[in-house]
Amino acid sequence: MSTVQSLINEVSQKISSLETAQALYSRQLSPDFNTFDYINTDELGLSRILAALLDPKGSHAQQQTFLKLFVGHCLPNMYKDPERQVFLNNLDKVEVFLEEVTGKSNTQRRMDIYLKCQVDNHSYGICIENKPYAADQNNQLKDYAIELENRRHTAWHLVYLNEYNDTPDKKSVDPITLEEWINNNQYSSLRYSDLIDWLKVCQVECQNNSVSEFIAQLVKFIQKQFMGIEDMNEDNEVLDIIKKDAATIDASIKVSNTVDRMKKELIAKLKIDLLAKCKKTDYEVDVSYIGNGKRYEQIYFLIHGYDNGYICFEFQGANFDRPCLGIAFISAEAVRACPYAEKMKTVLNDVLTDRKILSSPSWPAYYYFCPQDWKGSSEAWLMINQGTMADKILEEMDKVFNILKANDCFIKY
Numbered sequence: 201m202s203t204v205q206s207l208i209n210e211v212s213q214k215i216s217s218l219e220t221a222q223a224l225y226s227r228q229l230s231p232d233f234n235t236f237d238y239i240n241t242d243e244l245g246l247s248r249i250l251a252a253l254l255d256p257k258g259s260h261a262q263q264q265t266f267l268k269l270f271v272g273h274c275l276p277n278m279y280k281d282p283e284r285q286v287f288l289n290n291l292d293k294v295e296v297f298l299e300e301v302t303g304k305s306n307t308q309r310r311m312d313i314y315l316k317c318q319v320d321n322h323s324y325g326i327c328i329e330n331k332p333y334a335a336d337q338n339n340q341l342k343d344y345a346i347e348l349e350n351r352r353h354t355a356w357h358l359v360y361l362n363e364y365n366d367t368p369d370k371k372s373v374d375p376i377t378l379e380e381w382i383n384n385n386q387y388s389s390l391r392y393s394d395l396i397d398w399l400k401v402c403q404v405e406c407q408n409n410s411v412s413e414f415i416a417q418l419v420k421f422i423q424k425q426f427m428g429i430e431d432m433n434e435d436n437e438v439l440d441i442i443k444k445d446a447a448t449i450d451a452s453i454k455v456s457n458t459v460d461r462m463k464k465e466l467i468a469k470l471k472i473d474l475l476a477k478c479k480k481t482d483y484e485v486d487v488s489y490i491g492n493g494k495r496y497e498q499i500y501f502l503i504h505g506y507d508n509g510y511i512c513f514e515f516q517g518a519n520f521d522r523p524c525l526g527i528a529f530i531s532a533e534a535v536r537a538c539p540y541a542e543k544m545k546t547v548l549n550d551v552l553t554d555r556k557i558l559s560s561p562s563w564p565a566y567y568y569f570c571p572q573d574w575k576g577s578s579e580a581w582l583m584i585n586q587g588t589m590a591d592k593i594l595e596e597m598d599k600v601f602n603i604l605k606a607n608d609c610f611i612k613y
Contacts, residue, residue: 234417234420234421234424235414235417236417236418236420236421241421241425242333242558243312243330243331243332243333243334244299246330246332247298247299247312247313247328247330248298249418250313250328250330251296251297251298251313253266253270253402253415254266254267254270254294254296254313254315255267255294255296256291256292256293256294256296257295258296260406260408260411261408261411262402262405262406262407262408262411263292264291264292264294265402265405265406266402266405267291267294267315268291269398269401269402269405270398271288271291273397273398273401274359274388274390274394274395274398275357275359275388277385277388278357278385280385281355281385283354283355284324284355286319286322286324286354287317287319287322287324287354287355290317290319291317293317293318293319294315294316294317295315295316295317296313296314296315297311297313297314297315297316298312298313298314299311299312300314302343302344302347304347304350304351305343305346305347305350307343307346307347309340309343309344309347311327311328311329311344311347312327312328312329312330313327313328313330314326314327314328315327315328322354323351323352323353323354324353324354324355324356325348325351325353325356325357326356326357326358326359327344327347327348327356327357327358327359328359328361329341329344329358329359329360329361329368330361331360331361331362331368332361332362332363332392332425332426333516333522334560334561335369335495335496336368336369336371336372337371337372337532337561338371338372339371339372339373340368340372340373341358341360341368341372341373341378342372342373342374342377344358345358345373345377345381345386355386356386357385357386357387357388358381358386358387358388359387359388359389359390360387360388360389360390361390361391361392362389362390362391362392363391363392363393363426363427363517364495364517364518365495366389367389391426392422392425392426392427393422393426393427395422396419396422396423399415399418399419399422400419402415403415403416403419424573424576425522425573427576428521428573428575428576428577460493460519462581463493463519463520463581464491464492464493466581466584466585467490467491467493467520467584468491469584469585470584470589470590471487471490471491473584473587473589473590474487474499474590474593474594475487476590477590477591477594478594480598481504482503482504482601482605483501483502483503483504483510483511483601484501484502484504485499485500485501485502486499486500486501486502487499487500490515493518493519493520494518495515495516495517495518496514496515496516497514497515497520498512498513498514498515498528499512499513499514499593500512501513501597501601503601503610505610506610506612507530508529508530508534508538509527509528509529509530509534509538509564510527510528511525511526511527511528511597511600511601512525512526512527512528512563512566513525513569513593513597514528515574517574517575519575520574520575521573521574521575522568522572522573522574522575523568523569523572523574524563524566524567524568524569525566525567525569525593525596525597525600526548526557526558526563526564526565526566526567526600527544527563527564527565527566527600527604527609528562528563528566529541529562529563529564530562531562532561532562534562535561535562535563535564538564538613539613540564540608540609540610540611540613541559541564542564543607543609544564544565544604544609545557545559545564545565547603547604547607547609548565548567548600548603548604549565551603552567552599552600552603555567556568569593569596571583
């Protein structure tokens with residue numbers, strides 16, 4: 201038997217043993233329970249959670265502890281800048297704002313999280329741009345920097361929080377300007393996975409059990425949502441197996457190198473299945489914009505006679521992860537010009553009661569497709585291999601289309 205096959209067998213046996221143990225002790229362990237399954241975790245919801253933890257006057261009652269740890273673990277370069285020492289010595293005076301309007305620059309954007317500290321004649325500002333799912337907008341970070349400049353802070357800092365990209369899109373800020381910010385210590389890039397160490401230290405320092413457990417649940421959510429880790433016990437057991445010796449490490453690398461290829465081959469199968477099974481005459485499927493594993497790859501369902509938008513299945517994460525489904529428009533301007541945009545969200549919300557209907561600048565209405573985790577779980581890939589994923593996507597596409605059509609949302613204006 202090859203080393204690769206032995207590795208796969210050993211991992212499978214270990215996972216099976218863990219699943220058996222979890223089944224036997226499920227009432228004591230509650231392995232699938234997470235508070236964040238019942239909390240709003242869209243962009244605004246996550247911003248609200250992070251802002252609450254960073255607020256020295258927050259209900260967590262840990263004063264500036266969490267904020268101080270955040271600066272130390274996530275923004276360590278701030279300690280090197282003498283201009284910021286007054287700020288760092290007065291974290292208890294920091295005020296935290298959510299969705300702060302950029303009124304000083306007249307751009308009328310909203311800073312996801314804005315931290316302000318006023319000490320005598322010195323003021324300091326930090327803008328955290330939270331991008332867990334949505335794409336960057338034109339000049340977005342550049343406008344935030346102009347706003348911070350116009351507020352005449354002694355020193356300011358921009359934080360770009362995004363799990364999948366180290367740098368923002370060039371349309372948000374050009375590379376030359378971004379380089380200037382970095383050189384001036386005015387910019388930091390953070391991944392959600394980078395928050396794990398900060399949150400774990402917060403747990404250690406926290407003196408309240410309820411708050412500590414909330415932070416533990418947030419860590420589990422980030423690990424699952426952004427890192428594809430469903431079960432840390434399972435993950436650790438697998439890691440121990442593949443690190444056992446040189447042969448298992450070599451075998452695990454060989455397996456890893458074929459996973460991306462397997463996913464792309466299964467996506468190619470999904471495209472063929474969709475084209476073969478889509479028999480509708482009201483719309484046609486376009487699968488030409490999916491297959492490479494880049495963020496925001498889409499399957500289009502083009503509606504005959506309707507040019508403003510289309511029913512869309514989109515992967516919001518790279519490498520075919522976190523799909524959503526709904527009605528997308530060609531631009532945010534097209535959404536604003538459509539008199540039925542708000543109605544689209546309302547009617548889907550009324551009919552699809554088992555879904556949480558969301559909206560964004562270019563999406564009048566959408567929801568997260570289930571299964572959601574295509575990175576850390578095999579469920580979606582097994583469905584594609586069995587040929588049932590195309591049926592599920594087509595069924596849900598058809599349902600969204602028919603609901604919107606029945607409620608006159610595709611009328612020309």
